[in-house]
Amino acid sequence: MTGSAPGADRAPEGLAGLLIDASTEAVRTADGHVAGVYLRSGGAGLLRLAVLAGLPGPLFKPWWRLHVDRPFPVADAYRLGTEVVLPNATEAMRRYPQFAAGLPFPFGSLYVPVVGGDRTFGVLTVLRPSAADATEIGTAREQVADLAGRLGARLLRLARADPAAVTWDDEPLCVPPPVTRAAAGRSGGFGWDPVTDTVTADARLAALLGTPAARLSGPVAALADAVAPGDTARMLAALRDTAAGRPPPLPLYVRAGDGTLRLLELRTTATAPPAPGPRPVFGLVVEPGTGAAGDAAADLLPEGVLCLDRLGLVRYANPRAGELLRRASAELLGRPLWEAVPWLGGPAGEDHMRAALLSPDPIRFHAGLPGGSGAHAGAPDGSREGPAAADELWLDVAIHPGPTVLTCTFRPAHRLPEPSDEEAGGDVPEAPSVAPLYRPIALAIALSEAVTARQVSAVVMRELLPAFGGRRLAIYLLQDRRLYLAWENGFPAGFLDPFEGVGLDAELPGVRTLTTGRPLFFDSMERLTAAYPGIALDAERGSRAFLPLIASGRPVGSCILGFDLPRRFSTQERAALTALAGLIAHALEKAQRYESEAALARGLQHALLPRRLSAHPRVETTGRYLPGTQGMEIGGDWYDVVESGDGLALVIGDVQGHGVQAAATMGQLRTAVRAFALGDRPPDEVLAGTNHLLIDLDPGLFASCCYLRLDPASGVARAARAGHLPPLLRRPDGRTEVVDLPGGVVLGVDPRARYPVTEVRLDPGAVLALYTDGLVERPGADIDDGIEGLRAALAEARPPAAGPPLPALADLLTETARRTTDRPDDIALLLASRPGAGSGPRPSRPATGPHPP
Incomplete structure (x- = not known):
């Protein structure tokens, strides 16, 4: 099961009950089988499944955690703030192929953002039977939307008391669907007032327990003895936790006197914010409906x-x-x-x-x-x-x-015999054929998002190998008529070293499968050594599959799948693995092209960024650049410090997009700005001239820029900006503010654009911060919140006498970004300071919390 108990223990009081109530009510109102609520995580751009009603959590672990930028309906509902309705599997495959490939089953689904005021807290989702089109579930959609609205209002009240109370970073709480039919088993209800310790039981519960209702209308201990003689202490603890606003993880089964199981469902009044003191508890006791007669009949069946x-x-x-x-x-x-x-x-x-x-x-x-x-x-x-x-x-x-x-x-x-062929046979046990179960479309979609050979190999390891029961993988790529290892997992350390760089004339199965274009399957290591005498063995037992990686008739490499025990590869498995090898080959060929282009782009970008910043004895500057970790990993962000007359020009900019074109455009703009700065042109003329240049170049891109011309002697800077984020200024006394800097439109749009100039004073000991949006922008969050977080981090860098230099402050402000593994955008940061008494900033915590693993 999931670790729902820890999640329940750490959930803010009242939050778990609200989410459970909303999920179970959504199942009822939408005629669904499953419902759940995703909430924002403490990690930037992440949603986590908080409650799941009607499904076992472990089987759906890949969907516990979603990034808001992923092509999934939950992410779209949250990010766009709109309902997503998928009436059937066909519509799901059309709109969200990756989601549908992961859950290729015939069901419909609804995804409704949970909004309170102007804040989106998460998404309420319902899985239900398929419908012909969205009009058939219009009523259910309206009811779920109304339920999401009421939940959002309650979460807003919780958030006003404590903003952290409506985020979720634990495993999901998994609860059963509501009991909607009495035929499912005998049931009865009760209420308990923990203040007076009195129980009120209905007639159905008295009948189920075979006890007069009057005997149950006393202390709760008597009720627990009657319902669960074998689990009295456990039931009492569950009741107390529910009254305190911490309902236990469900399902909660307790044992009757004869050892049979009873299902106990507990609810409390959902108030937000929670009322002080314990709250009344309402319970339902369900005795499974198989009944003694049904059990006796099933006990006689010849099948399990x-x-x-x-x-x-x-x-x-x-x-x-x-x-x-x-x-x-x-x-x-x-x-x-x-x-x-x-x-x-x-x-x-x-x-x-x-x-x-x-x-x-x-x-x-x-x-x-x-x-x-x-x-x-x-x-x-x-x-x-x-x-x-x-x-x-x-x-x-x-x-x-x-x-x-x-x-x-x-x-x-009984197993059906499989015909043997030249490389399979004997008495080796035949593994169950899982090829029909494994969906090639799932691998194809996952491979479409992999852009490097390492990512392709990781997808194969994660998606393909487990589906066929494999434990070891090696992928070799062909270069200059030799095979070089690109990925390995599961082989003993150093075992593959002798095969590195082997030529195409080597007598090895990994070479032969590529040169002949035929896959090779060996159901035991004995058969492998018989075919290739003298080959080194990494295990005494096991089986191997060698697959040729050929894309568009061109050899790319070879793939080795390893299994720990002897097995026979069925005809279906061989066909499936051979076909999937073609998908892997095409993905690797694409990855090789990508890596060549990426290497060129990275080299271009590094050549265009400044190797050193212009220095001045009265001004200290430092810059940081972090490439994005998704896509091309390069972009158009840049910074520069240029001598301008007897002063310094501080520049930061961001060209739209990523890739070689963005980097090349960035280089052209940086050169233009440097030329204008060296001519000591005023800031408005620098931006106007660069704007005209970009329009003339017509690369189809626009750019933002902030330009300051600083007089090191007086500390007066004249600044202008073109669609860029405003600078931050930390004054010597620690007060930090967003600089009110009126600006014009981005560069490359309007040839008549004007860029007003504003004076900013940089006193000794003050710190000026210029940055690009990658440092402060988070998917699904307001960019103003990100700017405020950066401002707070800069403000908290107090200036003791022995504080770190400006480079240490730059590292501090980018610490969280450097630890983030899924950074969608690149980041540039430029800091400037005029040294003075007490100007050294000391370390402080980063603007945002640590990124989740």
């Missing part, structure tokens, strides 16, 4: 039967299931299926479970049960499934989905 709730917990197991799964009933009940039966985990098993939870139709597949005493067949990380011993047993598994429960059946099955 498990009943799961929507969070994957086993609620019933017949004796035959225990026999086939080699688990006692006590080891199954109340545990997630993938924990109670670990060999059903792994990528393929998780894919089956996701399909059963999100699809209306039954899911059927074969699974190999390990022999012996029931030891796991899979690796500890669940990356491989299938039998591992001679006395293995294969099971035919079926999962029948329902709105509140899932029924799993198990029966013995």
